[in-house]
Amino acid sequence: VPYLPKDREDELRRIARALIAPGKGILAADESNASMHKRLDMIKMENNEENRRKFREMLLCCGKEMSEHIGGCILFHETLYQKANDGVPFVKHLQQNGVVPGIKVDMGVVPLAGSDAETTTQGLDNLAERCAQYKKDGAHFTKWRCTLKIQQFTPTYQAMIENANVLARYASISQQNRLVPIIEPEILPDGNHDIETTKEIAEKVLQFVMHSLAIHNVFLEGLLLKVAMVTPGFKCPKRNTADEIASFTLSALQRRIPPAIPGIVFLSGGMAEDEATANLNAMNKLPNRPWALSFSFARALQTSATLIWHGKEENQKAAREEMLKIAKANGLATLGKFQG
Numbered sequence: 001v002p003y004l005p006k007d008r009e010d011e012l013r014r015i016a017r018a019l020i021a022p023g024k025g026i027l028a029a030d031e032s033n034a035s036m037h038k039r040l041d042m043i044k045m046e047n048n049e050e051n052r053r054k055f056r057e058m059l060l061c062c063g064k065e066m067s068e069h070i071g072g073c074i075l076f077h078e079t080l081y082q083k084a085n086d087g088v089p090f091v092k093h094l095q096q097n098g099v100v101p102g103i104k105v106d107m108g109v110v111p112l113a114g115s116d117a118e119t120t121t122q123g124l125d126n127l128a129e130r131c132a133q134y135k136k137d138g139a140h141f142t143k144w145r146c147t148l149k150i151q152q153f154t155p156t157y158q159a160m161i162e163n164a165n166v167l168a169r170y171a172s173i174s175q176q177n178r179l180v181p182i183i184e185p186e187i188l189p190d191g192n193h194d195i196e197t198t199k200e201i202a203e204k205v206l207q208f209v210m211h212s213l214a215i216h217n218v219f220l221e222g223l224l225l226k227v228a229m230v231t232p233g234f235k236c237p238k239r240n241t242a243d244e245i246a247s248f249t250l251s252a253l254q255r256r257i258p259p260a261i262p263g264i265v266f267l268s269g270g271m272a273e274d275e276a277t278a279n280l281n282a283m284n285k286l287p288n289r290p291w292a293l294s295f296s297f298a299r300a301l302q303t304s305a306t307l308i309w310h311g312k313e314e315n316q317k318a319a320r321e322e323m324l325k326i327a328k329a330n331g332l333a334t335l336g337k338f339q340g
C-alpha cells in the first residue's frame with residue numbers, strides 16, 4: 001500500500017520548499033497561552049486574549065515586505081482564528097503577504113514516569129481530525145516539539161525511543177493530511193556540559209529520530225527538521241565561537257541527516273538575536289550542506305520588536321521595522337551573506 005499518492009508528495013515538496021526558499025526562514029509565533037505569559041510579562045502587559053491578539057497583530061501584519069525573508073509563520077490555535085484590527089483574519093493577512101501559515105499541533109510535554117525528569121509530548125489523539133480541519137482553515141504545515149535533557153544519565157534510551165516514535169507518528173498523520181510536519185526534537189540548553197557532549201548527544205537523538213521516520217514510512221522530501229544548534233550548556237564555563245558552533249552543528253547533521261530532507265531550521269533557544277544570526281551565517285559559509293539551513297526563531301526574531309512595541313499603538317511601526325530588519329539579517333545568514 002503506498003504511503004502517499006504522487007500528487008500528495010508533490011504538494012508536500014512544494015510547501016516545504018516555499019518555507020525555506022533561499023533567503024527565507026520561519027517566524028515561530030506559536031507560543032501557547034502559558035508561554036505568552038513570559039512574552040507579555042517583559043513589557044508588563046496582562047496575559048489575556050485581547051493582549052495576545054494585539055501582540056500578534058504587531059508581529060504578523062507587517063505587509064508585503066514580510067515575505068522577503070519570512071517564508072512561513074507558525075501560529076498557536078487561538079491565533080489561527082483571531083482577526084486583525086481591520087476585521088481580517090491573521091491567516092488571510094499572512095496569505096495576502098505571501099507568508100505560509102502553519103500551526104503548532106502538539107499538546108505540550110508530560111513527564112515520563114520513572115525517569116529523571118524526562119518528558120514525552122502528548123497530542124496524538126484526534127490529531128488526524130485536527131489536521132484535516134487546520135488544512136481547511138488555511139494552514140499548510142505543522143509543528144510538534146519534543147524536549148530532551150542533558151544530565152548525568154540522560155537522555156535515556158526510554159526518552160530517545162519514545163520521543164522519536166511520537167515525532168514519527170505525528171509526522172505521518174500530518175503528511176496524510178497534506179501538511180508539512182516540522183519535526184522538533186529539541187535538546188535543551190540547560191546544564192554545564194561542554195559542546196563535545198552536546199554534539200555526541202545530538203547525533204544519538206537524531207539517529208533515533210531518523211530510524212523512527214523510516215519505520216513509519218515518513219516522506220523525507222516533505223518535512224522539515226527543527227533542532228537546536230550544537231552549543232555548550234548554558235552553565236558551561238568554556239564558551240565557543242560562532243565558527244566552532246557552526247562546525248560542530250554541521251558535523252552532527254552531516255553524520256545523521258539524509259540529503260533527501262529539504263531543510264533544517266534552527267530554534268534560537270534563548271540565544272541573543274545577533275548570536276543566533278552569526279551562528280547561522282557561519283554555518284552557511286561551510287562546505288557540504290545538502291539541505292537548506294535556515295531559521296525558525298521565536299525569541300531571536302521577537303525580543304527587540306517586543307521591547308520597542310511595549311504594547312503601544314504608536315510604537316507599532318517601529319517595532320515591525322525592527323522585526324523585518326532582524327528577519328533580513330537572518331535571511332542573509334541563510335545565504336552566508338550577513339555582515340555583522
Ligand code: 13P
Nearest residue numbers: 028267268269297298299
Ligand atoms: P525559540 O527560537 O525562542 O527557542 O523558540 C522556537 C520554538 O518554536 C521552540 O519550539
